Amino acid sequence: MGVAIDIALAHLKGRKRQTAVSVAGVAMGVGFFVAVGSLMEGSQQDFISTLINAAPHITVKDEFRDPPLQPVERLYPGAAIRIDGLKPKDEIRGIRRARARVAALDARAGLDAAPTLRGQVVMRYGAKDVSATLIGIEPDRERRVSQIESDLTAGDLESLHTAANGVILGSGLVRKLGVRVGETLATTAPTGVRLLMKVVGTFHTGAVAVDSFQAYALLKKVQVLQDRPNVINEIRVKVDDIYAARSIARSIEAQFGYKTESWEEANEDLLEVLVIRNAILYSVVTAILIVAGFGIFNIISTVTFEKARDIAILKSLGFLEHDVRGIFLGQGFVVGLCGAIIGWALGFALIGVLGSIEFEIEAFTQRSGLPLYYGPFYYAVAGVLAIVSAMLAAYVPAQRASRLNPVDIIRGAA
């Protein structure tokens, strides 16, 4: 009803300062919600994509989740069993029938697979001894399965074939060793085998766990180093649909029996931290909006109190309870709407400021500047929240105003 809106606006204009304060409160809530949302979404997307790309989507490991049952445990499943003098078998481990299995996985639609041998080594350059994980790869297959090629900052994968014992180091390792491309370092495995390896390339993924601890060499060389001829202890798999990784990993594990880890499982603790972080940040910005809502509740309550005589008159003129309630709900709506629009502008400006900050951080990932999300989602959510909370805040005082008894007020005023 037009006249109700006129009266609502007249009330708001009649107390400009208080209206401005309420609007400012909502605007702050919306602005910070948008900015924090942008930062949260941006950093989350950036974080996850770095994690995803730093390692294979799925890794089939030379391990079993649960130790296999002893024969007697299998024969008598419900029994109480005690076995004395058990010793672990000393096998040259490795994934059985690895080649066949790699081929089988590769044949599946949406999957690419590559075999690797992974083992611990100590690299020595000059006076420095640095322990690292050396991964033996077949470059032709590996480049289909990981981003190693695009992560190279110097050298290329092919040099692994041409150099006698080529090795590609992560940027962190390079720093720790103080070595440069073209130079030679000594690599020793726990088996005692020692190889002189030439640095033919370096890579940088942004994930510290990878850049500071991993190196790549030819599969054959690493098999020599680890004294495990023809052994493969890891199958690395790339999937087309990264969010299906977990279920695909489970199906592979069901098929092969070996522990198969998806990127989600491998990073579960980090992802959990994300969930907690998001919960905290959302709670804080929502709290800001709730506080703004309290401000609106306060101002609308005050207005209904001060305007009691006007309400009595309107009722005597024939305005319904519904009309009176609409006048005060309308004020809540206007404050929410104006606050939302100003808040959007504020949020936009804040994002601009955040985007212009430059700095280097190195925690789980390394980057310069803040990753931000520029889409409309958080603007929309903040706008809706602002208007809804403004109207909720206005509802109770509006309802009370609509129930005021005109006779009581008029009696009291005379």
Added chain:
Amino acid sequence: MTAPTIEARKVTRVLPGEVPVTLVREADVTIQAGELVAVRGPSGSGKSSLLYLLGLLDRPTTGTILIEGRETERMDQDDLAEIRLERLGFVFQFHFLLPEFSVIKNVQIPMRRLGRLSNGDMRTRAMSLIAALGLEAERDKYPDQLSGGQRQRAAIARALANDPSIILADEPTGNLDSKNGAIVFDIFTRLAREEGRTVVTVTHDPTLAARCDREIRIVDGRVGVS
């Protein structure tokens, strides 16, 4: 014979509470169309309470009110509001104009709520009401820029906005000097005699009451007619 414009039958209003107060006791009132009626009584006698009951602003505890023959006992708040909007006009002792609106906008508010006229017609009607009450020059002024007498006349113009058949006034001259009070009563007389509206006014002023067609006396909530 047409139904009386306003009728009260055995109307009682008790204010609930720890010690209930009876404001109006078994009042029987009959007012015909076009009458100019004064409601008089000592302070606290219940005259305003009776007026609010007749004007459907308050509901009787027992008894019933009829407006133009219509029973209001079983009506809900929204129905009563509709009658107030279309058939009744209130004038109070204090003008109670909405302070954020000019005189002409105040007068238009009931019309806008009724929603029957176009914007142009509403403005025309408002202007003629304002002129009839001698307020053309004050048309665009705000209530705080008017004198007491001007405000009261603006309130009367507003009460007439939807062409009500009944005007109810609660001590309309109580805050005015005798000159302005006389002007207001002239207006009421004109509304009743020349325009055929029913005017019921609470007043404690005997000279003004004498100008009315008749007087309803009320003492301690009991009505006796003179």
